[in-house]
Amino acid sequence: MGATAILTTTSDISLDNICKQIHDSLDRPNVLVQVLTSLSQLECREIREGYKRTYQDDLVRICTSTEPEVSFLSGLMLNPPERDADFARGALQGNESVDYKALIEIFTGRKSSHVMLMLEAYRFKCRRHLDMDIAAIEPSHPYQKMLMALSASHKAHNAEISQHIAKCDARRLYQTGEGRPGAIDEAVVLEILSKRSIPQIKLTLVTYNHIYGHSYTAFLKSRELGDFEDALRVVATCIYSPSKYYAQTLHRCLKGMTAHDRRDLIRIMVSRAEVDMDGIARIFKKKYGKELRNVICESVEEGNYRVFLAALASKASTC
Known part of the structure; x- marks a missing residue:
């Protein structure tokens, strides 16, 4: 039976039957990929729980150990x-340098309630506190400073968004950056990042554009500044225009296809597939003239990994 026949919807075929089909196909990774990418992520989690009850084994463990060829399915x-929490652990414990951008994506692109649950999951998995692990890495590194500030913002901020605060913060950013010569005043930026919620910071960036006629990220990009400003531009882009950030990152990864690029592709495609993949795909097509799914098929060698990425890209309405 083909993968399409295996899965129509969870209401048409019982969860137990899907679990049995998966169990009978463990030696066929292509079937696992086709079946699980046909489901929503909520349905995938239901399948995982159903499989545990029936077969006393964990599909995540199976995919990451028994079938390493399809370890990407675990997400x-x-x-x-x-x-x-797994992405954060991988970002900190990779074979290369710390993957700061992966951590920035988490702290700028998730709700505070989600970040709190992620911190709990990290503590359970690693028996350590993520904040302490971040604090221990290169204390003078610009990304480390911003991550510490962003982490603080998720723990203590006013949930209400204020236009007045946005105007004040936008003027402060201008006066301590574009409005004066030299480097940006780091203390002001870090104070804003640590004391404001992500929605509040986004409103500040929108307000900056309205007051001064161009985006804060455009200012950061137009001048040759230091490492702190380069890191700030990434953070500001993630907050102000996340779909643009992800479209650009996906394009870079698909051009490179190194081991690091492959990890970035998995992280972004899995985490954004059911969040804003349609917006990412629209910007990708507008900026690069091709559908995201088509570029994946052109850039990634044939196999389960390509099927996996193409299926997630197809969740966008424009693909």
Whole structure:
């Protein structure tokens, strides 16, 4: 039976039957990929739980150990905070340098309630506190400073958004950056990042554009500044225009296809597939003239990994 026949909807075919089909196909990774990418992530998590009850084994463990060829499927079956905890652990414990951008994506692109659950999941998995692990890495590094500030913002901020605060903060950013010569005043930026919620910071960036006629990120990009300003531009882009950030990152990864690029592709495609993939795909097509799914098929060698990425890209309405 083909993968399409295996899965129509969970209401048409019982969860137990889907679990049995998966169990009978463990030696066929292509079937696992086709079946699980046909489901929503909520359905994938339901399948994982059903499989545990029936076969006393964990599909996440199977995919990451028994079937390492399809280890990327594990992200579909983890709840989002648990998945981000794994991404954070991988970002800090990679074979290369710390993957700061992966951590920035988590702290700028998730709700505070999600971040709190992610921190709990990280503590459970690693027996350590993520904040302490971040604090221990290169204390003078610009990304480390911003991550500490963003982490603080998720723990103590006013949930209400204020236009007055946005105007004041926009003027402060201008006066301590574009409005004066030299480097940006780091203390002002870090104070804003640590004391404001992500929605409040986004409103500040929108207000900056309205008051001064161009975006804060455009200012940061137009001048040759230091490492702190380069890192700030990434953070500001993630907050102000996340779909643009992800479209640009996906394009870069698809051009490179190194081991690091492959990890970035998995992280972004899994975490954004059911959030804003349609917006990412629209910007990708507008900026690069091709559908995201088509570029994946052109850039990634044939196999389960390509099928996986193409299926997630197809969740966008424009693909």
